[in-house]
Amino acid sequence: DAGVIQSPRHEVTEMGQEVTLRCKPISGHDYLFWYRQTMMRGLELLIYFNNNVPIDDSGMPEDRFSAKMPNASFSTLKIQPSEPRDSAVYFCASSLDPTDSEAFFGQGTRLTVV
Amino acid sequence: AQTVTQSQPEMSVQEAETVTLSCTYDTSENNYYLFWYKQPPSRQMILVIRQEAYKQQNATENRFSVNFQKAAKSFSLKISDSQLGDTAMYFCAFMMGPGGGADGLTFGKGTHLIIQP
Numbered sequence A: 001d002a003g004v005i006q007s008p009r010h011e012v013t014e015m016g017q018e019v020t021l022r023c024k025p026i027s028g029h030d031y032l033f034w035y036r037q038t039m040m041r042g043l044e045l046l047i048y049f050n051n052n053v054p055i056d057d058s059g060m061p062e063d064r065f066s067a068k069m070p071n072a073s074f075s076t077l078k079i080q081p082s083e084p085r086d087s088a089v090y091f092c093a094s095s096l097d098p099t100d101s102e103a104f105f106g107q108g109t110r111l112t113v114v
Numbered sequence B: 001a002q003t004v005t006q007s008q009p010e011m012s013v014q015e016a017e018t019v020t021l022s023c024t025y026d027t028s029e030n031n032y033y034l035f036w037y038k039q040p041p042s043r044q045m046i047l048v049i050r051q052e053a054y055k056q057q058n059a060t061e062n063r064f065s066v067n068f069q070k071a072a073k074s075f076s077l078k079i080s081d082s083q084l085g086d087t088a089m090y091f092c093a094f095m096m097g098p099g100g101g102a103d104g105l106t107f108g109k110g111t112h113l114i115i116q117p
Helices: none
Strands: A005-007 A010-013 A019-024 A031-038 A042-050 A053-056 A065-071 A074-079 A088-095 A109-113 B003-005 B010-014 B019-021 B024-026 B032-039 B046-052 B064-069 B074-079 B088-096 B111-116
Touching: A005 A088, A010 A019, A019 A088, A019 A109, A031 A074, A042 A065, A042 A074, A053 A065, A074 A088, B003 B088, B010 B019, B019 B111, B024 B074, B032 B064, B032 B074, B046 B064, B046 B074, B074 B088
Parallel strands: A010 A109, B010 B111
Antiparallel strands: A005 A019, A019 A074, A031 A042, A031 A088, A042 A053, A065 A074, A088 A109, B003 B024, B019 B074, B032 B046, B032 B088, B064 B074, B088 B111
16 A cells, blocks of 8 residues: 555645645545644644544634545545645544554645745 | 643754653543654654553564653653664654544654764
C-alpha cells in the first residue's frame, strides 16, 4: 500500500477563498483522523471518523471548518472562508484500531492563507 | 482533558552519545497508551515507540527505549548511540485506552533534537 495520501502537498490561497484538503487512507483502515500543526499550538486533533462516521469533532475550531468522509477511501477537510490564522500543516492519519495498532500519517498539506 | 508536557524545546548532542528526552502527562485515566513520534525535516510523522500503561515493562525498539513511570506520570525517551539521522522533532503523545471515549492522540509541543557530527 502507498500509505496515507494527502493532496495537495502545498496550498497557497487568498483570504476569503474556499480551501479543500484531501486524504486517501490506507485501504482497510477503519479510523481516519485530521490533525493541524502550528508553531503556537503544536499538533491538535480536529476530527476523526470511524467507518466513515464522524465520532468527535470537538477539535474543529470554527464553523468555517467542515470535514466529510463520503466513503472508506476518501475524506475532505474544507475551510470556507479561509483566514490567515488558518495557515498550518494539516495531517491526515489512518489506523485499523487506534488502541491496537499504529496510526499512519500522511505527508501533510502545508496551507498558507495570504 | 489530558495534557502532555515536553519541557525541553531543543537539545543538542554529539553523534554516538546517549540522549534522554523528557515527557510528563496528566490524566485521571488508568488505562491509556503513550507514544513517541519522530518528525524529520521531511515533515513525515513516524512512530518511534509505543507503551501500554498496563504494562510495567518498558518498551524498547533497537536503540530507542522508554522509562515509563506511571505513578509519576513520566514517559522519557532514551536514544542510545545517537546517529545523524536521529536529528528531528520528537513528539510525546497520549491516547486513552478502550472505552475511554476518545481515540485520537494528544501531543506535547515537541523537542527539537540535533545530533552534531
